[in-house]
Ligand code: SF4
């Protein structure tokens with residue numbers, strides 16, 4: 128007997144697994160930088176976050192849903208690593224485990240598992256932890272090259288909070304300048320922050336890899352970065368003494384991590400090019416609004432989650448360009 | 461050659477695997493028994509005009525058109541009609557066929573069997589269309605739409621251009637490629653015949669760039685003729701789709717739900733152009749065609765000239781037999797072909813190839829959850845959202861499927877080929893198209 132099935136009879140070599148592990152590979156440069164600057168703390172956070180995400184997914188699939196176990200498709204590993212990237216390296220282990228439970232249990236599995244969640248699971252966990260444990264989530268260890276030997280961890284503020292608190296206290300940017308790292312430090316990652324967010328160069332490298340491998344499209348990160356640059360640039364141009372410059376906004380905090388790795392999550396981002404550009408624009412705008420006028424120094428996570436919620440609406444508004452439709456009438460890719 | 465033309469939206473590039481591209485066309489021996497299905501064209505099946513026991517010659521009419529969209533069928537062999545009965549054809553169902561026991565090889569006297577090239581076209585447009593209608597020509601790329609219908613634009617519509625489809629974008633298939641190389645002059649005369657029938661001044665022949673020899677050959681043959689232009693195209697699937705080919709060649713978009721004539725184009729396959737030459741210049745009806753027999757495990761991938769009605773078993777034998785590890789046999793190419801159930805299935809007018817797949821190539825990968833990667837949307841040449849349409853079809857939400865333009869789907873399979881979650885998108889799309897088509901028909905009846 129011959130196999131009978133409908134066409135097509137061949138399949139490309141794309142798979143979910145390939146895509147997910149592609150994201151994992153793309154995170155390696157940033158991971159190495161973190162280990163270099165934060166030492167064993169980074170390794171601990173990474174291991175605990177990844178293992179607990181895999182574990183919770185396994186438990187839920189096997190004992191609660193009693194369906195197929197798909198923990199090796201790479202998606203739980205990506206969530207675990209992203210969660211680790213989004214917390215300080217001195218966060219107590221039990222908090223990381225709670226974060227993993229929130230990410231996998233609440234933000235992913237309760238929606239129906241991979242592909243059905245509206246929000247990026249790692250971000251939901253980050254925001255949950257930030258609200259539940261504000262002190263621990265905002266005390267960042269100072270970066271200290273691993274080559275300088277192991278010493279007690281000293282904590283300090285991030286550049287974003289230095290600026291936010293300074294400006295709120297009535298200081299000007301020039302007065303704050305000396306307590307900030309240099310631009311070179313921002314680029315390579317010599318600054319306080321969550322584990323994976325510090326090195327712009329390493330993050331961009333991973334982003335280029337993902338664009339090359341067609342795991343992400345350029346539209347989302349580029350539209351976020353351009354929006355942030357333009358919006359913060361206008362404010363800075365109006366009053367440079369009370370606004371940080373656009374390069375500072377681009378390179379500090381979780382912007383690169385958010386724009387390249389979190390906002391681009393396939394599951395929770397729009398489907399067409401036009402939709403993706405609008406989504407990126409919204410994230411950029413909200414990020415600056417929160418950073419400058421909000422209560423928190425950092426706004427990327429909130430901005431992405433808010434725009435995640437708007438994705439179904441964006442998808443119904445931005446259809447692909449249909450073949451044979453009059454050009455110019457339909458929006459979208 | 462500069463930047464090559466191609467169509468605008470979507471598209472994929474699967475491994476080409478044109479294993480038989482350099483193999484000349486060979487003739488398959490006439491079978492002992494020919495099985496000629498009555499339903500060989502898109503539209504109504506033909507009505508038999510012979511009876512059990514009748515003697516027939518090669519080229520004799522054995523079934524006639526039974527409506528506007530229907531065609532004549534001629535006996536591909538000489539012998540006597542054994543019966544008119546159900547036999548399994550490429551659809552997998554038993555359908556009425558004329559079964560002829562072969563005796564000798566006696567041809568109808570009207571047919572010019574010589575190889576001499578007849579260039580002069582001594583017929584009017586009406587005469588050409590009539591000859592093509594009588595000869596039972598259909599689109600030979602696989603769609604099998606009766607050719608003469610396409611040559612008669614509806615009132616108020618005028619053809620500006622004829623486009624000859626030499627794209628052969630399906631992986632593995634090479635029958636059109638070989639035809640262009642070996643019967644190039646006939647294809648060109650056939651093109652002129654079709655131009656005359658349509659009363660157009662200009663024809664384009666679209667050929668993908670993976671067939672440089674065919675591009676050069678036909679360009680050479682049309683060098684002194686300004687009315688026919690060969691257009692090399694960038695290799696991209698599904699460029700052989702009519703709408704995609706028109707877009708690639710002329711940058712015109714056929715509107716949703718409309719035919720190519722809407723933008724002044726008529727598209728015909730190279731195989732059809734060749735058949736038009738034979739029908740008009742040689743009085744030879746459509747009784748044989750070139751079929752590629754191929755596959756990674758096939759010992760001798762071949763291009764075979766076979767009589768209609770020859771069981772595919774004979775073609776596979778000519779390619780040195782069915783490999784042991786065969787898991788699936790496909791009538792047509794790997795993207796749009798149909799899996800066949802038996803080796804007794806006959807060659808029909810629309811058979812472009814027989815693709816033999818190994819066991820390990822035959823089963824689908826396990827389906828997993830949609831990760832909303834939008835790759836299906838990116839590759840869809842019609843600008844549809846396959847993830848959305850398949851879900852709507854699966855859940856029975858046919859109203860959504862209709863407003864999201866499921867009827868525009870050309871069933872090219874690009875979405876399913878690409879989907880990282882290995883979702884059988886096209887299975888659901890076909891189901892949805894069938895249902896929505898019925899809903900639309902019922903609504904129009906009221
Ligand atoms: S099969 Fe239909 S939906 Fe899928 S890519 Fe082709 S035209 Fe688009």
Ligand code: SF4
Pocket residue numbers: 829830831832833834835836837846847875878879880881882883885
């Ligand atoms: S390609 Fe497959 S997984 Fe990706 S959006 Fe389409 S259906 Fe979903």
